[in-house]
Amino acid sequence: MGRVPAGRANALGTLFLTVMTVCQVASGLSARPERFTGPIVLLLAACALAFASGAWGTARAAKAFGAAVLTGYAAEVAGVLTGFPFGEYRYSDVLWPQVGGVPVVVALAWGGMGLAAYAVASAVAPSRGWVRVCAGAGALTAWDLFLDPQMVRLGLWTWVRDGFYRGIPLSNFAGWLLVSALVMGVVTLAVGHGRGGAPARGLLVLYTVMAVMETVAFAAVFDPPDPVVAAAGGITMGAFAALAWRRSWPR
Template sequence: MGETRSVGVTPEAAGGTARAGGAARVAGLAVGLAALAAVVAFQVMSGLSPEPVRFTGLIVAVLAVSVIGFAAASWGAGRSVAGFGAAVLAGYAAEAVGVRTGFPFGDYRYTDLLWPQPGGVPVVVALAWGGMGLAAYAVATAIVPAPGPARVAVGALALTAWDLFLDPQMVGLGLWTWAAPGPYRGIPLSNYAGWLLVSALVMLLLQRITGGAARPGRGRGLAGVYTTMAVMETVGFAVVFQPPDPLVAVAGGISMGAFAALAWRRLWQR
């Protein structure tokens, strides 16, 4: 009888795989950091520009690059791209239904300032759902380590908190209009009910796609994106935008800030 040899991964092969994984993680972090720095620069330029709308698409596009880079470092490139794509498609579908039916956000329409607009929905809006959707999911993963309904609920609330900034700013810039103004800087409360619903769908998709890859201790880059957006929007509404809006600065700053603080408390404990 001939000698039986075990077949397996050699130490050299395992080491090579680990090195490749480490290099990919470093590359993802580098892309995420560089793009996030660009987001900050463009946000500053937008706040100081007499035509801030010109920067909107650029900011969202670079934000998407930053998020995908950080997500790839945390979850792997395949899951990150799939998760981002799912969030973009979910956001686009909700917006396409919304502009036609008024469900789930309320009766609103986009103006012609953001292009392209396939199906009446600006592409940049769908990208924003994807970018901040992944950032909010990472925050929720840090706060609620175990997958399940609690993580979905926290992620939905964290993403909706961002819209306390987003809608007043974008309506102020004339990017979309509401048929019936509401109590929060002209935004109807139905908008936030719709955001919670769609955000929960986005969180469910991300939880399903990332699975066990979304480990609580690996979301610092994405939590950094969420925190950066919270800080910049708070400062913008408080002192940069003209006229300043202390109400939005406080409402958005406290809401997003609370989720960011809870996430970082857990992240630094790991």
């Protein structure tokens, strides 16, 4: 498999992104928002794959996505069975199918946002290996400032012990940083060091849209709204997105 023509890949990615955004809006307005979780994650994954294929070629994009999915899935299985690295938690039976106690869409979410965070890191540090890994780990963990509070309020998973951030323990975010760094590492190997700095602006758009949509949702759409989560996630993801756009824009 070779490189998908950039125009075609971007058009496909834009289509998936548009439909995903519509689903996110519908989810925020629905009395049963959990029903939209699976479709939103599938569209997220498809969008990331399309944009990545245009930037890196279909084979590299598929390899990078698969590596991120498997890494995230392995971490989730370990977390469910042992409590490491995130802390003790368990999934409800809302998200199906599940393999080894982990919903498949959770693994796909690691893949989709893993590629988006990698694109952010590549823009921030295009030629610095460890700096890029750290930036990508931070960008991906920033998303969880939105993700965990939202999924907990929907009853998709529960924590055995309450934590300081909307009932989520600090160990969760330490675990996210660790697993996100591993995801950045495997994606780097899959994409290839020489392509780490290749522009992937479609993935930057995806990351930015996720930041904006989640901020608006927590600030004004969810009932009740949560300005603390809106500020924490919006400022953190927004900072990574702003820096990535600033570094990637032609001078």
